[in-house]
Amino acid sequence: MNAKIRSKKIQQIVVTAEQMRNIEERIFSAGIPVAALMEKVAGKITHKLQTLFSEKSITSADKIGILVGPGHNGGDGLVVARELYFLGYNIVIYSPISKPKELTESHAKYAISLGINFSSNIKELYDCDILIDGLFGFGLEREITGEIANAINIINNLNKFVISIDLPSGIHTDTGEILGTAIRANITLCLGLWKQAFLQDTGLDYIGRAELIDLDIPRADINAIIGEYPILNRITQDTAINSLPLPRPVNCHKYKNGHLLIIAGSKQYTGAAILAGLGARASGVGMLSIAVPNSIKPWLSLQLPESLIIGCPETENGAILELPEDIDLNRYQTIVCGPGLTTEAQAIVERILTANCAIILDADALNILAKLNPVLALSSRKFPTIITPHFGEFKRLFPELIALEKNQIILAKQAAELTGAIIVLKGARTCVATPNQVWINPDSTPALGRGGSGDVLTGLLGGLLPPIILAEKPVELIVNTAVWWHSQAGILAATERTELGVDAYTLTQYLIPALTQFLKTIN
Ligand SMILES: NC(=O)C1=CN([C@@H]2O[C@H](COP(=O)(O)OP(=O)(O)OC[C@H]3O[C@@H](n4cnc5c(N)ncnc54)[C@H](O)[C@@H]3O)[C@@H](O)[C@H]2O)[C@H](O)CC1
Ligand SMILES: [K+]
Numbered sequence: 001m002n003a004k005i006r007s008k009k010i011q012q013i014v015v016t017a018e019q020m021r022n023i024e025e026r027i028f029s030a031g032i033p034v035a036a037l038m039e040k041v042a043g044k045i046t047h048k049l050q051t052l053f054s055e056k057s058i059t060s061a062d063k064i065g066i067l068v069g070p071g072h073n074g075g076d077g078l079v080v081a082r083e084l085y086f087l088g089y090n091i092v093i094y095s096p097i098s099k100p101k102e103l104t105e106s107h108a109k110y111a112i113s114l115g116i117n118f119s120s121n122i123k124e125l126y127d128c129d130i131l132i133d134g135l136f137g138f139g140l141e142r143e144i145t146g147e148i149a150n151a152i153n154i155i156n157n158l159n160k161f162v163i164s165i166d167l168p169s170g171i172h173t174d175t176g177e178i179l180g181t182a183i184r185a186n187i188t189l190c191l192g193l194w195k196q197a198f199l200q201d202t203g204l205d206y207i208g209r210a211e212l213i214d215l216d217i218p219r220a221d222i223n224a225i226i227g228e229y230p231i232l233n234r235i236t237q238d239t240a241i242n243s244l245p246l247p248r249p250v251n252c253h254k255y256k257n258g259h260l261l262i263i264a265g266s267k268q269y270t271g272a273a274i275l276a277g278l279g280a281r282a283s284g285v286g287m288l289s290i291a292v293p294n295s296i297k298p299w300l301s302l303q304l305p306e307s308l309i310i311g312c313p314e315t316e317n318g319a320i321l322e323l324p325e326d327i328d329l330n331r332y333q334t335i336v337c338g339p340g341l342t343t344e345a346q347a348i349v350e351r352i353l354t355a356n357c358a359i360i361l362d363a364d365a366l367n368i369l370a371k372l373n374p375v376l377a378l379s380s381r382k383f384p385t386i387i388t389p390h391f392g393e394f395k396r397l398f399p400e401l402i403a404l405e406k407n408q409i410i411l412a413k414q415a416a417e418l419t420g421a422i423i424v425l426k427g428a429r430t431c432v433a434t435p436n437q438v439w440i441n442p443d444s445t446p447a448l449g450r451g452g453s454g455d456v457l458t459g460l461l462g463g464l465l466p467p468i469i470l471a472e473k474p475v476e477l478i479v480n481t482a483v484w485w486h487s488q489a490g491i492l493a494a495t496e497r498t499e500l501g502v503d504a505y506t507l508t509q510y511l512i513p514a515l516t517q518f519l520k521t522i523n
Contacts, residue, residue: 007214012239014232014440015193017138017173019225023193026221035103037215038072041191042079044213045165048189049084049132058130058161061089065128067155067183068095069135069148069169070104076165076191077134078107085116092117092124096151097135122151131155131162133183135169138195143180144170152181164188167197168206175407176203189213193222194234199440200408201428210442232409233439235432240484241518243477245284245467257286258466261332262459263348264339265292267318270299272340272363275452275504276459277304280336282511283463283482289332293320319344323351333469334358336462338365339455346371353377358384358465358475362458363393370396378419384465384475385421388458394425413438422479424461426454430483432476439480444487445502447494452504457486460511489514 015023028034053061066081068074074097085091093108093116100108112118125131135148144152152170155162162185167173170182176197186208190198192215197203248257260280265273273292277300280288288307292300293314300309313321319342329335329352337352341364349368352359359381361369366389369377374397378385387397394411395402401414412425412433425431428446432439461482468478489510493502502510 006219008236008238009219010193010214010217011212011236012234013193013222013226013230014196014199014234015226016196020138020173020193020195022225023217023221026224027217030221034072038075038079038103041076041213041215042083044215045076045080045189046083046087048211048213049080049163050087052163052187053130060129063090063092063128065125065131065160066091066093067131067133067135067169068093068097068104068108070097070100071136071139072101072104073134073137073139073165073169074100075104075107075134076137077132078104078111080132080134080165081116082107082111082114085111085114092119092128094119094122094125096120096122096148122154125155125158125160128160131158131160133162133164133169133185135183137166137169137191138173140167140170140173140179144182145180149181152183156181156184161186162208164207166191167195168203168208171197171203171206173197176200176207178203178206182206184208187211191215192217194442196232196409199234199429199442204428229437231413231437233437235439235441235480235484237484237518238522239477240481241522243468243481244464245471246519254286256467256470257284258333258470259287259289259331260285260334260336260462260466261289261291261329262336262339262462263291263320263323263352264336264341264455265290265296265300266320266340266342266344267293267295267314268342269340270296271452271504272455273300274303275455275508276336276339276462277307278505278508279456279459279461279486279511280463281306281459282508283460285463285466288463291320291323291327293318315344317342317344320348322347329355329357332357333466334360334462336360336362336458338362339458341365341368343367343371353381356383358386358469360386360388360458360462360465362388362454366393366397374398375418378421381420384469385419386424386461386475386479387419387421388424388426388454388461390426390454409433409438409440422476424479424483426457430487432479432483434476437476439476441480441483441487443491445490445494445499447499447502448487448490448507450503453486453490453502453507456504456507456511457482460486485511485515488518492517
């Protein structure tokens with residue numbers, strides 16, 4: 001496998017601290033000395049740092065403080081300090097630690113012999129421009145307390161530009177939780193393989209911008225520990241784009257590109273139906289039908305002239321009372337139900353739960369489902385079923401799971417195992433879970449934390465499914481694509497319009513530009 005392909009595939013892998021330790025043990029027992037790996041790591045980090053120092057977003061690197069802990073993360077820090085010193089940088093090493101590991105101690109001894117400023121006085125850091133955090137990596141075992149905790153809090157208050165090695169010190173490798181206190185990094189250089197902490201909401205604002213430093217760990221050693229088809233995966237650009245039904249066959253026609261029915265909206269929430277429709281429009285779906293209460297049908301026709309807008313009888317509050325008698329649900333490969341529906345439309349949700357096609361339940365459809373028996377209703381379906389809760393909706397759907405578990409990855413997978421459905425647990429790092437695997441979307445933007453962006457995702461996802469179902473391909477991969485595409489459009493919009501400028505309608509207008517941008521990079 002060539003290096004470029006290997007490097008891309010490594011990006012999909014996510015490990016726990018224990019798995020990382022076991023993988024590293026395999027390569028040590030295969031013969032590479034720990035010290036050699038540390039030199040390789042530090043060489044790659046030093047090279048990356050020189051690139052980062054040249055970025056305009058980083059302050060000058062006139063004086064660099066290296067924070068050194070007792071373990072091999074500290075060892076990495078010391079080797080980086082030595083290499084930066086030889087490159088002519090002004091270095092100070094700060095270590096609030098006693099009893100370091102043997103290899104770390106010998107690197108400290110050599111750094112001192114070179115005349116590098118080595119101090120346990122934190123004031124030495126005050127005039128540094130940049131701090132490199134080598135206090136703790138995946139070996140952190142317990143809460144950080146005492147002098148080290150005080151030091152970390154003082155360092156955070158210095159508001160320096162911080163680059164953490166492997167993990168921000170104090171972050172739990174698997175859950176991202178803060179163990180007592182933690183370094184707040186601007187950039188984290190994750191070593192070898194992505195750790196689970198990078199894919200959990202909890203530690204994100206301590207991690208900052210995350211980059212992977214590939215250590216050329218042999219795939220055989222990785223597979224030996226996590227298996228060839230690991231349960232936990234990271235969604236990547238490649239896997240997302242490769243699942244799209246592109247390029248289209250020259251003889252394709254609208255029926256081959258599938259037919260989606262969206263059941264959404266109410267007099268109270270007209271916009272949700274429009275946003276879901278605009279999300280579906282960007283998916284390229286062959287035909288789009290949108291069932292809405294009669295009173296808002298004109299609004300939909302105005303916004304989505306290419307769609308078939310189906311007016312439905314409505315309640316006095318303007319919610320959908322029932323679908324038209326002549327509607328044939330077997331015409332559609334996929335039905336989306338929920339955005340803006342209001343919880344009055346229970347009969348609609350109950351009917352869609354029995355539909356003989358793929359369904360996606362979102363928003364009020366989930367709140368209605370929560371009042372039924374979600375596990376029974378979902379697990380009795382024989383067709384692809386996707387639910388797209390945010391954490392609040394998830395809690396209402398599966399209170400019994402929330403009572404026992406906090407980790408969102410585990411929660412999503414448990415819900416998928418219980419229901420047989422694909423669970424899209426939305427958050428800063430959205431999880432897509434089937435009963436056997438979990439994918440996590442590693443990049444997003446807080447700009448998406450606004451009303452309506454979920455409606456856009458539901459419509460986009462709904463529109464992507466029909467051609468996949470007609471092609472009889474597995475649906476979970478296209479779910480990943482929708483989640484990835486939606487967040488990439490948000491990132492592009494935030495880059496061009498700031499994080500305040502990504503309202504849901506604007507987001508719909510960035511879906512195609514975001515895809516165009518990525519397709520250009522791979523062609
Ligand atoms: N595995 C390897 O040999 C290599 C790992 N790399 C880097 O080293 C770390 C992992 O190294 P390890 O020594 O296992 O752990 P840490 O450096 O993270 O430090 C653990 C160290 O700290 C002590 N400790 C744990 N918790 C606390 C606490 N709350 N307060 C005080 N002290 C604590 C513990 O006893 C250990 O002594 C990995 O992240 C990489 O950065 C190298 O890159 C290659 C070789
Ligand atoms: K660190």
